[in-house]
Amino acid sequence: MVDEVLLDAGVVTRCRRRVHLDNDPTMVGTPLAPPDPSAEQRIADAEAHRADIAERLQIATAPVGNGEDPDAAFGLADDSAATWTVVPADLAPAERAGLTLTALEEGVGYIWGGLLPRDREAGRRGGIQLLVRSVDGYVPVLVVRHRITDAGEGARTTEVTDLDPANASTDPDRKVRSHPRDQLRLAHAYRLLQAAGFAEPDRAVGGVIGLDADVVLWHDLAAGTWPGGRTALAEYDSRFADRLAVARAAAAREEPLAEPSRVLECKGCPWWPTCEAELTRVRDVSLVVRGEDAMELRRAGIATVDKLAALDVYDEPPIQWTGTSFSDAVSLAKAWLADLTMVRRVSQVTVPRGDVEVDIDMESFGDSGAYLWGCLLSGADIGVEHGYHAFATWEPLPTDDEARSFAAFWSWLTDVRARTAAAGLQFRAYCYNALAENRWLYASAERFAGFRGVPSTADVRAFVDSDEWVDLFRSVSDQFLCSHGKGLKVVAPVAGFAWRDAEAGGEASMRWYRDAVGMDDTEPDVAQRARLLRYNEDDVLATQALRAWISERAMIEVPFMEDL
Ligand code: SF4
Secondary structure, three states: OOOOOOEOHHHHHOOHHHHHHHHOHHHOOOOOOOOOHHHHHHHHHHHHHHHHHHHHHHHHOOOOOOOOOHHHHOOOOOHHHHOEEEOOOOOOHHHHHHHHHHHHHHOOOEEEEEEEEEEOOOOEEEEEEEEEEEOOEEEEEEEOOOOOEEEOOOOEEEEOOOOOHHHOEEOOOEEEOOOHHHHHHHHHHHHHHHHHOOEOOOOOEEEEEOOOOOEEEEEEOOOOOEHHHEOHHHHHHHHHHHHHHHHHHHHOOOOOOOOOOOOHHHHHOOOHHHHHHHHHHOOEHHHOOOHHHHHHHHHOOOOEHHHHHOOOOOOOOOOOOOOOOHHHHHHHHHHHHOOOOEEEOOOOOOOOOOOEEEEEEEEEEOOOEEEEEEEEEEEOOOOOOOEEEEEEOOOOOOOOHHHHHHHHHHHHHHHHHHHHHHOOOOEEEEEOOHHHHHHHHHHHHHHOOOOOOOOOHHHHHHHHOOOOEEEHHHHHHHHEEEOOOOOHHHHHHHOOOOOOOOOOOHHHHHHHHHHHHOOOOOOOOHHHHHHHHHHHHHHHHHHHHHHHHHHHOHHHHOOEHHHO
């Protein structure tokens, strides 16, 4: 007997092979990669955010009880408009679906946490955070924990407490931030509502409440806002049909419609041990070139790393490359075959050096702020103590105390630069991937403008644009090919560096930070602060080791790609 296939909204943005494996009955019991703690934390944070929004909306939409017409506040149709049904998340799915259906049939104004009736014929199941009753149906509203708009104009919004899309107007201060996944989730809920007979008949709209929860952003799912003038619904329908075919073939143990291929999603996918073993067994080309390039190479008959490595880069390229160049792809394949983490793509490698050098690493917590700027001073003596200097706030973010720590960091850096210049010496500061540091340099200058010691945006720009600020990630990217990724945790060990903390990593540091500041209603954990400082110190020691290695040893230790 073939298992019934019912897919949730997530499948339309998921790897096709994952959809296959999730629905292949022969894979039941296969060992999976352990859950990623940071992903679990993100899920928990999203749940807390949703609970907060639910509470705020219930308070905001409660009847006023002073003789005023309660329905007037909601722009809704009748007495039932102000009513809420909250479907408990811990009930069995069948009970949740039953409660939701009852609420829909009774015309409840707001249904929170609903699970919609399954659409067995279409192979669809799922729910949505909020269903809002309108005049002639229900409108889905998604609550997410990311930013959904940017500064600009043109988004269709209402106040966050106004859940009626008929009141949406063109926002003069916000434009839509692209989140295709949000619209596809709304389309999934819309199709479920439609199948159950509760969708609005004349329009397909859905709302999103984001991290800032200042507005509801309304999407017209039937408007041609997608590439090629497609609608969100059309895009959703075609993706869902494809995933359904993959899942049904897997459930029926037919020829698979999706094979493994290394993509970005593999990093956090539970099936990676299975796929990695298979890709390695067949020496799949996606082990060295990901995504679209790997698919095109397979179509061109170059399915293995060996075949890619054997190509002559002076011949006609076999495909139109998107993620890399022909010669880099061939060199990466050769490096993989030789089990090399790095190869030189240039005959001479260099990194700008100074008389006085500072390695800088910033630690942030999501979008909430930058709580730590760590600096390692080395080089000529300018009357400032050499070694590691940390500028931190341990008040939970967001906090204005971040302005104090940021100003202290900037004052220290400015003093070091001024002393170096006064001594007639060359100053350089280093980081690994300046995108993150630059983001928070600018954001801190903007958010804390006017606080004592906080630089102007122009001051920040003058530093960021100067030759004094060196991004080692760029140096590595320009001069090396890295067959296992270009992250500092991959590259610095090649230079002989090791972190003291075996768990060190950006994701672990998020957990440590929560404990360090007592974010989850716990006592602040001083030991975790020390751990974060040590981790940050090791990061700047790692960039110091890396640049010294590039200057002194990489030429000897790393083969040149043309010599492979
Ligand atoms: S490991 Fe990668 S290829 Fe395999 S199912 Fe997951 S995302 Fe897809």
